[in-house]
Amino acid sequence: FYSAHRYGQAIDLYTQAIELNSQNAVYWANRSLAHTKLEEYGSAIQDATKAIEGYYRRGAAYLAMGKFKEALKDFQQVKRICPNDPDATKKLKECEKAVMKLKFEEAISVPESERRSVADSIDYRTIKVEPQYLGAKIEGDVVTLDFVKKMMDDFKNQKCLHKRYAFQIVLQMREMLQALPSLVDINVPDGSLLTVCGDVHGQFYDLINIFELNGLPSEENPYLFNGDFVDRGSFSVEVILTLFAFKCMCPSAIYLARGNHESKSMNKIYGFEGEVRSKLSETFVELFAEVFCYLPLAHVINQKVFVVHGGLFSVDGVKLSDIRAIDRFCEPPEE
Structure with a gap:
């Protein structure tokens, strides 16, 4: 629908998708883009805000689960949208530090079969x-x-x-x-x-x-x-x-x-x-x-x-x- 410039239909379909899964930040972000194409800027801002919240919440959940690589991607997305948000910056740095530590541990790790108890x-x-x-x-x-x-x-x-x-x-x-x-x-x-x-x-x-x-x-x-x-x-x-x-x-x-x-x-x-x-x-x-x-x-x-x-x-x-x-x-x- 985007390539055909049928933004109204895209909005309808993303609305249906959101009704099925309102926690998916991508749906909100894409519907926001469609609203922007139709110059419906108020609706675009509302959907973009929801998208930011979605990325933030999902990133926070990944962080709590120790899935630092997944959390890093979400907070990078939040940071791109809200570059001056202090909490997003803090969470992003926390993820970057954790991912670097994981990479270092992987680099020096010993194969399971060779590890001593x-x-x-x-x-x-x-x-x-x-x-x-x-x-x-x-x-x-x-x-x-x-x-x-x-x-x-x-x-x-x-x-x-x-x-x-x-x-x-x-x-x-x-x-x-x-x-x-x-x-x-x-x-x-x-x-x-x-x-x-x-x-x-x-x-x-x-x-x-x-x-x-x-x-x-x-x-x-x-x-x-x-x-x-x-x-x-x-x-x-x-x-x-x-x-x-x-x-x-x-x-x-x-x-x-x-x-x-x-x-x-x-x-x-x-x-x-x-x-x-x-x-x-x-x-x-x-x-x-x-x-x-x-x-x-x-x-x-x-x-x-x-x-x-x-x-x-x-x-x-x-x-x-x-x-x-x-x-x-x-x-x-x-x-």
Whole structure:
């Protein structure tokens, strides 16, 4: 229609498209151009404004998802239309910096097959515990209920767990999770209960409240936490160490599934990475990222109830056998 100069018909068709999908900035931009050709400048300005908002909102969404290359394209478009907008300029610089960092990391990256596990470089037994440390301690190799209770009390009083014991817990979890399938079957005997919990997101005191109301995890009182243990809240380290410690204490007391926030991209944006770096160390950032890749993806309770984070699949015909066959030991794909 543009090449035939039939701008009125183009406007009608773009109007129909906008009614179907008003979030598509391209539709608004193209209808604005058609209005301009017909010298309908007021309508052109309105549509152009909508287009700018669309690019901005989509760019902000891409940025929040860690899709920096896609976000960069949208903010470049906003910058072209609104060159003096300070917020668009700030977002554009943020995207440019992130994309440059990605390119640098790609340039120096080692092939997956040649990478060493960060766990191979850690020997927690060589880490000395200072005499003045009065917090929770693991005696030998066994995580006990007394240790977990003491650790939770320390966390409630905003005291830190010694790095030696934090390493010990996370490394034990790594070994345990590595042996699990991608889909875990849970058997709940008749007369018994299993408590299923959703996103905790670093809310340690909410987690403690759950345990106070419903009892601590045990073989007789098992829990399934269905992902998103970390990010957003300020006590993600305390949450994940508590959940991991219970799993080390009694594997059948607690089941853990991977959520979308158990991933590098989300942890970088929503706070867990920075919190770990502040409370523990850079090595723990790498270790948690690796261990999160070992978390199971889904659970089936008594061959009847399917539990997975994030909902069902975008395609039909997915079978439990397909999920069992997934090689989960990686970061989640873009799609």
